[in-house]
Amino acid sequence: MAALALVPILALVFLMTGLRWSAAAAGTASAVIAAIVSVAAFQFGDTPADLAGPVLEAGFTAATILWIVFPALSIHEYQMRTGATGVIGEWLSSISSDPAATALLVGYFFAMFLEGASGFGTPVAIVAPMLVALGVAPERALLVALIGHVVGVSFGAVGAPMVPLVEAGPVDERRLSLAILLLHACIGWSLALIVVRLGSVTLRHGGAASWQVAAMAAACFFPAAALIAGLAGPELPTLGGALLGGALFIVWLRRGAPPTARAQGPETKALLRAGLPYLLLVALILASRLIDPLRTALRSYHVEWTYRQGFGDQMLPFYHPGTMLLLAFLLTALINGFRPRLVAGSMLAALRRLPQVAIALVSVLTLARFMVHGGLIDALAVGATGLFGQAWPLAVPLVGALGSFVTGSGTASNIIFANFQVAAADAVTLPHWLALAGQSLGSAIGNIMAPHNIVAGTATVGLVGHEGRALARTVPICLAYALAGGVIVLIVRWALGLLT
Numbered sequence: 126m127a128a129l130a131l132v133p134i135l136a137l138v139f140l141m142t143g144l145r146w147s148a149a150a151a152g153t154a155s156a157v158i159a160a161i162v163s164v165a166a167f168q169f170g171d172t173p174a175d176l177a178g179p180v181l182e183a184g185f186t187a188a189t190i191l192w193i194v195f196p197a198l199s200i201h202e203y204q205m206r207t208g209a210t211g212v213i214g215e216w217l218s219s220i221s222s223d224p225a226a227t228a229l230l231v232g233y234f235f236a237m238f239l240e241g242a243s244g245f246g247t248p249v250a251i252v253a254p255m256l257v258a259l260g261v262a263p264e265r266a267l268l269v270a271l272i273g274h275v276v277g278v279s280f281g282a283v284g285a286p287m288v289p290l291v292e293a294g295p296v297d298e299r300r301l302s303l304a305i306l307l308l309h310a311c312i313g314w315s316l317a318l319i320v321v322r323l324g325s326v327t328l329r330h331g332g333a334a335s336w337q338v339a340a341m342a343a344a345c346f347f348p349a350a351a352l353i354a355g356l357a358g359p360e361l362p363t364l365g366g367a368l369l370g371g372a373l374f375i376v377w378l379r380r381g382a383p384p385t386a387r388a389q390g391p392e393t394k395a396l397l398r399a400g401l402p403y404l405l406l407v408a409l410i411l412a413s414r415l416i417d418p419l420r421t422a423l424r425s426y427h428v429e430w431t432y433r434q435g436f437g438d439q440m441l442p443f444y445h446p447g448t449m450l451l452l453a454f455l456l457t458a459l460i461n462g463f464r465p466r467l468v469a470g471s472m473l474a475a476l477r478r479l480p481q482v483a484i485a486l487v488s489v490l491t492l493a494r495f496m497v498h499g500g501l502i503d504a505l506a507v508g509a510t511g512l513f514g515q516a517w518p519l520a521v522p523l524v525g526a527l528g529s530f531v532t533g534s535g536t537a538s539n540i541i542f543a544n545f546q547v548a549a550a551d552a553v554t555l556p557h558w559l560a561l562a563g564q565s566l567g568s569a570i571g572n573i574m575a576p577h578n579i580v581a582g583t584a585t586v587g588l589v590g591h592e593g594r595a596l597a598r599t600v601p602i603c604l605a606y607a608l609a610g611g612v613i614v615l616i617v618r619w620a621l622g623l624l625t
Contacts, residue, residue, distance in 0.1 A: 127508025129166045130501035133159035133492055134541070138527075149481055152488025159492045163499025178436035179494035185430070185438045186292070187486040190285050190536065192447035194482060197242065197282040198475035200402050200454045206471060207461070209399035212391050214255050219391075221378045225338040228324030231255055232269035233317055233342055234371035240277035241364030242403055248274040249582040261324055267582045267595055269324040271573045272316055272602065276309045276346075277363035278535040278569035283406070283446040286536040287359035289493075290565060292438075293543035294557035302354035302362055304562040306347060309569075312609045314343035319602065341377055346370035357414040360446045365407055401460060406453040413444060420444075435498070489537045497544045506548035517553045518618050519611035521546060521560055525567025526607045530575050538568035555618055563614040570606040573599040 133155045140151035160176060163169035170176055204210045217230040236248040249270040256266035280287060280302070291298050318339040325335065350366025357365070391399075413423055423444040431437035442448060458468045496502045510517045524546065528538025542564055550560035572578055579595045 126166070126504045129162055130496070130504040130508070132162055133496065133501070134505075137489075137492070137541075147481070147485070149484035149488055152485055152492060156488050156491040156495065159495040159499070159501065163495045163501060167500045167504075169495070169499035175433060178432050179498050180491055181430075181432055182436055182438055182494045183487050183490035185440070186288065186490050186540075187483060189440050189445070189447075190288055190486055191479060191483055192445060193283050193285045193450065194447075195472075195475055195479060196447055196450035196454050198478055199472045200242065200450065200457075201239075202471035202474040203454065203458070203467065204399070204402070206467060210251060212395055212399040214251075216391050216396050218255075218259055220375055223338065223378070224325035225321045225335045226378050227259065228256075228261075228269065228321050229317060229338060229342045229374070230371070231259065232273040232320045232324045234346070234367050234374065236270060236274035237277035237346070237363050238367035238371070238403070240274040240282070241280065241361070241367055242282070242406070248277075249578060253582055256324060264594065265323045267579075268598055269320050271578060271582060271595075271599060272323075273320045275316055275569050275573060275606075276306075276313050276350075277367070278529075278572050279305050279309065279565045280359055280361075280363040281536060283364070283410075283450055284358070284360035285446075286539050286565070286568065289536070289539040289543045290561045291359070294547040294561060296558045296561060299355055299358045301558050301561055302359040303351055304558055305565045306351045306354050306362060308562050308566045308610060308613055310343075310347040310351070311613050312606060313347065314340060315606075317343045317346075342370075342374055345373040345377070349373065357411055360410050360414075360449075361407060364403065368403070368407065398461065402453050402457040405456050406449060409449040409452055410446065413449065485534075485537070486540075489540050493540050493544065502545045503548050505545055506552050510549050510552040515553060516615070517549060518555055518559075518563065518615040519608070521549075521555075521563035521614050522567030522570070522607040522610035523604075525564040525569075526571030526574075526603055527567075529568045529571025530603075534575075535565075535568040535572055538571060539564060542568075555614075556621065559614060559617055559621075563610060566610040567607050570603050570610075574603045 136158050137151055137155040140146040140154060144151075146154075160179075164176075201210075214231065214235065217235055218227060220230060221227060232252055236252045239248040239251055249267075252273065253263075253266045253270035256269055257263055261269065278286065287298065287302070290296075290301065318336060321335040321339045346366050347370075349369035350362040353365040353369070354362040397404075413419055424441050426443055427439050427441050429437070429439035455468075458464070496505075509520070513520055524542050525535075525538050528542050529535055543561065546560045546564045547557055549555075550557055574596060579599070583595065
């Protein structure tokens with residue numbers, strides 16, 4: 126039965142990597158295959174009407190994720206049209222004359238900042254050309270842009286990739302967010318070092334030793350992100366960690382340096398105006414999560430639905446991070462002097478990008494829901510854990526990386542494999558939060574070798590046709606990172622066993 130349960134996943138892999146179908150087309154075909162296998166081999170559904178249940182659940186979850194994507198992309202379009210993104214980039218490149226520091230400010234902190242604010246390919250599209258403009262060779266700039274924002278992919282655009290993880294198992298979202306960051310922190314410093322080595326080669330020469338600057342960048346980001354994750358949950362660790370950690374890193378860079386040693390950047394007023402939507406977003410999310418009366422009021426209203434027996438879901442619309450993003454966007458537009466054409470143009474540009482994202486989300490979610498309700502996930506978990514035995518934790522991040530490689534999205538990987546990870550964890554007595562943390566780590570690092578991301582990235586730096594070279598560089602990094610993450614998951618499980 127495990128072999129039959131694997132058929133929809135194999136179909137998705139073949140259609141996307143072999144036939145180069147889009148995620149939307151391959152996901153739709155694989156969802157149909159999952160429905161057929163569920164009914165024919167696993168006796169899913171008492172009546173034909175039950176087939177609508179997984180589709181309805183998929184549509185509802187997709188809507189909750191798109192409610193994050195739409196305002197996030199609206200802010201991104203607004204920032205690009207007003208020149209705010211350029212102002213932030215100009216300021217970052219003016220902070221230090223050390224090429225290693227510049228590579229980290231742009232390719233690490235700014236890339237994660239963009240991932241936390243808007244996600245969905247934005248860091249590569251903006252950071253790679255910016256690094257080329259600073260003098261980094263195009264191929265190296267692409268690799269920096271792909272690798273630099275990896276840790277942030279676990280939380281994506283204001284927590285979007287965390288939605289399927291939290292829904293998959295009864296886990297505390299703050300505890301899970303903190304566990305994911307701690308896993309990344311054990312090996313994520315190596316990514317900062319790679320960013321320095323790749324990004325500073327053709328910039329100005331001189332400066333501190335690369336390992337020292339990379340270690341300091343990691344030491345600034347991870348504690349800041351972990352603090353925010355523990356306090357506020359999954360929406361802000363990437364965005365807030367990049368802001369707070371980046372600020373600490375800048376303070377460290379500027380220690381004892383005279384102002385004349387730095388290039389002239391934009392004025393403080395222009396910089397604050399450029400960063401306004403992100404500052405408002407941080408304030409809104411922190412207030413809604415940390416002020417108990419406000420948190421209770423926002424969570425008091427919920428949208429809930431059920432269909433037949435065993436299908437349904439719910440959403441907290443006023444507490445939802447997408448609502449905070451929309452408020453931050455509208456407040457920014459009002460403070461800057463509301464210009465209807467600019468606001469409408471930004472929102473329309475964001476809307477034009479939604480249909481393809483929406484179809485891809487609904488299709489892979491439908492695939493996942495049929496596999497869950499049809500029992501395919503349980504069959505896969507039994508087969509996989511039976512094959513690996515007690516060494517299964519080693520493979521947990523590799524599964525997440527496979528999902529991202531195929532779909533090009535950490536969110537989609539979590540949608541497909543979150544329930545599988547929970548079922549497999551039950552088979553080997555692995556805590557749910559640890560299995561989901563390993564899945565998140567794998568789905569994040571898998572992005573650097575996803576063909577979709579590499580193809581999109583090569584287009585931004587004029588390397589169309591050279592995608593294979595980039596893939597050859599990222600695959601070893603991805604596998605090493607995922608395997609190291611698996612070793613850590615195995616060690617943590619062993620340590621927890623000793624304690625109990």
